[in-house]
Amino acid sequence: MPLTAKGLEGVVAAETKLSFIDGEKGVLEYVGIPIGELAESSTFEETVFLLWNGRLPTPAELADFNEQIRDRYELPAGMEQRLLSLPRDAKPMHMIRTMVSALSMHDTNPDANDQAGLRRRALNILGHVPTLLAFFHRYRMGLPLVKPDRSLSIAANFLYMLNGRKPTDTMARAMDICLILHADHGLNNSTFSARCVMSTESDMYSAITAAIGSLKGPLHGGANEGVMVMLNEIPSVADCEKYIQNKLEKKAKIPGFGHRIYKSYDPRATHLQVLAKKLAQDTGNMPLYEKSKAIEEVMLREKAAKGIYPNVDFFSATTYHCIGLPLDLFTPTFVIARVGGWAGHVLEQMANNRLYRPDVDYTGPRDVRYTPATKR
Numbered sequence: 001m002p003l004t005a006k007g008l009e010g011v012v013a014a015e016t017k018l019s020f021i022d023g024e025k026g027v028l029e030y031v032g033i034p035i036g037e038l039a040e041s042s043t044f045e046e047t048v049f050l051l052w053n054g055r056l057p058t059p060a061e062l063a064d065f066n067e068q069i070r071d072r073y074e075l076p077a078g079m080e081q082r083l084l085s086l087p088r089d090a091k092p093m094h095m096i097r098t099m100v101s102a103l104s105m106h107d108t109n110p111d112a113n114d115q116a117g118l119r120r121r122a123l124n125i126l127g128h129v130p131t132l133l134a135f136f137h138r139y140r141m142g143l144p145l146v147k148p149d150r151s152l153s154i155a156a157n158f159l160y161m162l163n164g165r166k167p168t169d170t171m172a173r174a175m176d177i178c179l180i181l182h183a184d185h186g187l188n189n190s191t192f193s194a195r196c197v198m199s200t201e202s203d204m205y206s207a208i209t210a211a212i213g214s215l216k217g218p219l220h221g222g223a224n225e226g227v228m229v230m231l232n233e234i235p236s237v238a239d240c241e242k243y244i245q246n247k248l249e250k251k252a253k254i255p256g257f258g259h260r261i262y263k264s265y266d267p268r269a270t271h272l273q274v275l276a277k278k279l280a281q282d283t284g285n286m287p288l289y290e291k292s293k294a295i296e297e298v299m300l301r302e303k304a305a306k307g308i309y310p311n312v313d314f315f316s317a318t319t320y321h322c323i324g325l326p327l328d329l330f331t332p333t334f335v336i337a338r339v340g341g342w343a344g345h346v347l348e349q350m351a352n353n354r355l356y357r358p359d360v361d362y363t364g365p366r367d368v369r370y371t372p373a374t375k376r
């Protein structure tokens with residue numbers, strides 16, 4: 001009788017050199033470097049280089065890597081037309097999943113699965129995703145598209161294309177820190193999806209498309225939007241206790257809390273909380289931040305003993321709101337960051353691939369005879 005690990009809890013399905021997590025102590029490192037040090041001193045582009053190469057770049061390598069990404073800020077010919085033919089009310093996560101898949105048809109060699117070929121495909125997706133998101137947002141709002149500016153970082157250029165004006169250094173850096181903190185996280189569901197698809201020797205676009213489909217779910221990356229919906233539903237700090245108690249009585253899961261791996265504070269949430277507070281002060285959003293803290297207080301009192309703490313999505317909601325992102329771009333913005341991790345895992349998978357094909361415990365009937373339709 002095979003053992004079933006529901007939700008694959010505790011199953012080790014791959015080896016990785018990308019990120020290390022200690023869920024008891026609340027530790028997250030990318031290639032051995034504590035996430036806090038990267039958030040403090042690195043850039044998203046440098047962090048992606050680290051994840052794809054297993055080491056930090058030299059200044060010349062980073063400059064070259066930046067150039068390669070910026071070469072891809074512009075969409076391939078035909079993609080803009082394709083985007084402008086989409087329904088304006090399409091949900092951005094559906095749009096980005098579809099358009100990343102569509103990118104493969106504008107690539108002359110989408111199935112190049114050697115390491116160099118995969119890296120080129122990964123760069124394409126990394127460079128194009130922010131443009132697709134910003135273009136789609138302006139298109140649905142009836143605003144003129146803002147062409148990418150290759151003098152800007154991924155974070156600053158994304159905000160520029162979205163809003164039509166260059167972000168302040170504070171906002172650009174806040175966006176950059178968010179991208180760093182969201183870039184990779186072990187064998188989470190979307191990363192596993194990407195590795196699983198790639199293990200069939202499919203292609204980078206298919207792997208990332210599958211990962212986006214996974215990230216969209218409210219139990220995964222979609223939770224940051226759920227957090228914002230919850231914050232909007234609660235009128236004031238004074239209402240937080242009642243709102244949360246009500247939900248808990250109904251056995252509802254509170255978005256932004258709980259994690260399969262962390263049984264203590266998610267270190268990403270620690271950093272995002274500091275960022276959220278600073279941005280809330282700067283942008284007049286302290287009531288939102290204070291509601292977050294009031295919810296956290298109730299949840300820690302009620303659930304910390306069970307190992308349920310804020311996860312990455314909890315304070316990222318307030319942070320994204322203060323940066324000025326529309327609610328339904330929260331999860332797509334997570335996509336920009338996680339392309340770094342997903343692609344790194346695909347590269348790692350293909351460096352030592354074996355097809356993922358777990359077993360299943362069959363629990364249905366056996367030895368049943370076929371009944372002809374006339375006798376049913």
Ligand code: ACO
Pocket residue numbers: 007188218219220221223252253254255256257258259260261306308311312313
């Ligand atoms: N609120 C209230 N109770 C919770 C929460 C929560 N957010 N999360 C877990 N619990 C409780 C469950 O009800 C369950 O209680 P029980 O033992 O009395 O039945 C227990 O904790 C274990 O929960 P599971 O759902 O079995 O834990 P699992 O590891 O499968 O799920 C998950 C983890 C999906 C993240 C879960 O905590 C959850 O749904 N959280 C809310 C959604 C969320 O924030 N997702 C984002 C995660 S971070 C990311 O993916 C980027």
